[in-house]
Amino acid sequence: MSAPGEGSEIDGFRLGELIHVGSMASIYRLHGPEGPLPLIMKIPRLGAGERAVNVIGFEVCRMVLGALAQSIHYPTLVAYGDVETTPYLVMGYIEGARLNESLGRAPLPPQEIVHLGSALALALHELHRQDAVHLDLKPTNVLYRASGEAVLIDFGLAHHAHYPDLLAEELRFPVGNWVYMAPEQIFGVRADPRSDIYALGGILYELATGRPPFGRPRSVAALRQRLYRDPLPPRAIAPATPEWLQEIILRCLEVDARERYASAEQVALDLANPSGIAISARGAKLRRDPWWTRLRRRVHATHFEPAPCPPPSGRPPQAQIAVVALALRETDAQLREALLAAARRVIAADQDCRIACVTVVPPAATLNGEGDEFTATGRHIRRLVELRRWAKPLQLPEERLTCHVLESDKPAAALSDYARMNDVDQILIGASASTAGARRSGGACASIIAEAPCNVTVVRPRAED
Amino acid sequence: MKLALFADIHSNLEAFTACLDHAQALAADRFAFLGDMVGYGADPVAVLDLVEQHTLEGAVAVLGNHDAAALGRPVAQMNANARAAIAWTQAQLGERQRAFLQSLPLTARDDNMLFVHASAAAPERWTYVTDAADAEQSITAGNAHYLFCGHVHQPTLYYMGSGGRPMPFTPVPGVPIPTAAHRQWLAITGSTGQPRDGNNAACYAMFDTGRERLTYFRVPYAHGLAAQKIRAAGLPPRLALRLERGA
Numbered sequence: 070m071s072a073p074g075e076g077s078e079i080d081g082f083r084l085g086e087l088i089h090v091g092s093m094a095s096i097y098r099l100h101g102p103e104g105p106l107p108l109i110m111k112i113p114r115l116g117a118g119e120r121a122v123n124v125i126g127f128e129v130c131r132m133v134l135g136a137l138a139q140s141i142h143y144p145t146l147v148a149y150g151d152v153e154t155t156p157y158l159v160m161g162y163i164e165g166a167r168l169n170e171s172l173g174r175a176p177l178p179p180q181e182i183v184h185l186g187s188a189l190a191l192a193l194h195e196l197h198r199q200d201a202v203h204l205d206l207k208p209t210n211v212l213y214r215a216s217g218e219a220v221l222i223d224f225g226l227a228h229h230a231h232y233p234d235l236l237a238e239e240l241r242f243p244v245g246n247w248v249y250m251a252p253e254q255i256f257g258v259r260a261d262p263r264s265d266i267y268a269l270g271g272i273l274y275e276l277a278t279g280r281p282p283f284g285r286p287r288s289v290a291a292l293r294q295r296l297y298r299d300p301l302p303p304r305a306i307a308p309a310t311p312e313w314l315q316e317i318i319l320r321c322l323e324v325d326a327r328e329r330y331a332s333a334e335q336v337a338l339d340l341a342n343p344s345g346i347a348i349s350a351r352g353a354k355l356r357r358d359p360w361w362t363r364l365r366r367r368v369h370a371t372h373f374e375p376a377p378c379p380p381p382s383g384r385p386p387q388a389q390i391a392v393v394a395l396a397l398r399e400t401d402a403q404l405r406e407a408l409l410a411a412a413r414r415v416i417a418a419d420q421d422c423r424i425a426c427v428t429v430v431p432p433a434a435t436l437n438g439e440g441d442e443f444t445a446t447g448r449h450i451r452r453l454v455e456l457r458r459w460a461k462p463l464q465l466p467e468e469r470l471t472c473h474v475l476e477s478d479k480p481a482a483a484l485s486d487y488a489r490m491n492d493v494d495q496i497l498i499g500a501s502a503s504t505a506g507a508r509r510s511g512g513a514c515a516s517i518i519a520e521a522p523c524n525v526t527v528v529r530p531r532a533e534d
Numbered sequence: 535m536k537l538a539l540f541a542d543i544h545s546n547l548e549a550f551t552a553c554l555d556h557a558q559a560l561a562a563d564r565f566a567f568l569g570d571m572v573g574y575g576a577d578p579v580a581v582l583d584l585v586e587q588h589t590l591e592g593a594v595a596v597l598g599n600h601d602a603a604a605l606g607r608p609v610a611q612m613n614a615n616a617r618a619a620i621a622w623t624q625a626q627l628g629e630r631q632r633a634f635l636q637s638l639p640l641t642a643r644d645d646n647m648l649f650v651h652a653s654a655a656a657p658e659r660w661t662y663v664t665d666a667a668d669a670e671q672s673i674t675a676g677n678a679h680y681l682f683c684g685h686v687h688q689p690t691l692y693y694m695g696s697g698g699r700p701m702p703f704t705p706v707p708g709v710p711i712p713t714a715a716h717r718q719w720l721a722i723t724g725s726t727g728q729p730r731d732g733n734n735a736a737c738y739a740m741f742d743t744g745r746e747r748l749t750y751f752r753v754p755y756a757h758g759l760a761a762q763k764i765r766a767a768g769l770p771p772r773l774a775l776r777l778e779r780g781a
Contacts, residue, residue: 233711
């Protein structure tokens with residue numbers, strides 16, 4: 070099968086310049102009659118002598134990207150060709166700088182690491198929220214848009230909980246890049262979103278120190294070192310690294326997935342709020358663990374049991390999900406209190422129920438000004454922090470509370486879609502008692518009541534007597 | 535073409551009709567019945583007549599072990615409740631239903647699809663496909679891209695992984711799974727009339743041959759009514775309880 074060249078045509082798509090040649094596929098820009106289109110075509114290399122994993126990678130990419138809801142955090146799949154005849158994937162062209170370009174300047178100042186890291190963590194969270202895991206996170210697979218959001222690319226090794234895993238097998242060679250690979254991935258576990266968090270930790274480490282935590286292993290034995298050998302603490306290599314940053318990095322790099330962050334969103338929140346982090350010995354240490362600890366770990370590593378994967382978002386049929394829709398612009402403290410009380414009642418009625426705090430914001434238009442607070446990521450994180458602050462009095466454990474910021478011009482439609490996608494049982498929404506507030510929120514309330522696929526409870530603050 | 539697949543209906547008319555309605559609402563064009571239409575439940579005649587009606591319109595149907603037992607053929611591995619239900623079923627069946635069951639083959643092939651009740655490797659032995667080894671034997675013997683079967687009352691999809699061995703996958707109901715024709719697939723659709731995975735909703739599956747997508751469905755139905763009929767018929771009460779529990 071001869072490789073297509075620039076100018077050739079496949080299924081009506083006209084190939085422009087070859088913009089990238091990877092190990093598994095080649096990427097071409099697509100052209101229309103008037104010039105380049107904002108589309109690219111990825112063609113897997115399937116000639117004689119090419120690895121069989123290229124075919125499967127193509128199928129996996131197609132399956133996973135096709136299953137994900139549209140998002141700014143990964144490419145949109147526009148069209149694809151059949152693997153047996155003419156395999157190709159047409160995706161949206163993403164303008165942005167690859168993360169490995171920033172790495173060239175590492176070690177980076179902490180503020181820049183926070184900026185890059187939290188954007189990447191939010192992108193990962195969006196993926197994990199939809200029961201998918203990337204499993205091949207590395208600097209060449211992350212782009213940053215001009216507006217600051219991170220974009221994940223290359224889903225050829227990804228896993229989606231709703232689909233058969235075409236790459237799962239009795240693995241003899243761990244599949245994926247070895248630099249940022251999580252310990253459980255070495256054992257063939259492919260369903261744990263915390264593996265992506267481990268890779269995120271590896272990337273943060275490299276941004277802070279200029280080198281990856283475990284070098285670039287060339288053999289499986291070298292790869293397995295991360296099972297028992299802790300990395301040199303970042304502060305030993307780059308003394309300017311703050312303790313809180315080291316705490317975050319080393320927590321992401323814990324061998325046991327249960328000791329890492331449970332969600333990428335939490336990593337983003339910690340990066341943006343260092344004052345809230347409890348610094349332990351992990352954050353302060355300047356040396357590797359002593360030899361007897363390493364020896365003990367090495368013995369344990371021979372019986373390494375990957376932690377059980379957290380279950381995908383399918384939940385037992387009895388457990389309810391209640392959405393609390395918060396309008397963060399609404400400053401009525403009594404209304405917020407009333408919503409808290411209503412949420413408490415829901416929790417008291419059902420021991421297993423989950424609460425999702427959701428707010429809808431208009432999509433990021435052009436944001437002016439310098440600094441994190443003006444980037445889309447910065448704004449997103451600020452809103453998440455506010456949601457969490459509201460939810461704190463509920464004292465729910467992490468697995469029963471989630472917070473989401475949805476970007477949409479139509480709050481009612483966005484909430485209804487969210488409710489539909491997540492099988493939500495009820496929505497709690499606040500209606501302000503004040504006339505000004507009622508005018509603002511009344512319209513939204515009515516639309517949500519009309520469009521929601523589930524029960525809607527309108528919460529009003531108690532009137533003052 | 536949208537093919538609706540039903541396995542292990544087990545004389546459960548309520549579950550069967552609920553799934554048929556669901557499939558019709560999704561514009562199913564063809565139907566396939568993967569055996570064990572009778573046994574355990576209280577409506578063998580109604581179910582068989584309905585299945586026969588579909589076969590007269592082009593549906594595929596194959597014989598299951600409970601069907602064979604109802605015809606008086608020797609079938610091993612039946613517990614006391616199953617045998618009691620079969621004895622009762624035999625007394626209900628008329629000439630027409632017996633003739634219909636007798637006409638059913640053990641396997642049926644259509645293009646790149648194979649239909650069988652238990653396993654394509656020695657179908658008459660009614661082997662349970664419970665792990666990769668069983669799946670591999672069935673897939674190899676079946677020699678088809680899509681092997682649809684029942685007998686195991688739990689929805690599962692086996693697919694040939696990159697290592698050459700079948701891998702099991704527990705499908706999520708309602709999610710269309712891409713099942714490309716260049717791979718081999720073994721789909722156990724789950725039981726319509728007696729689910730055993732802790733969920734008492736009836737199982738069936740829909741295969742979209744044009745898009746090459748397989749979707750598993752769970753359809754809640756009036757299991758209370760079906761259970762009541764079992765008790766009223768004098769069948770072992772445990773069989774009624776199983777419908778309510780889905781186990």
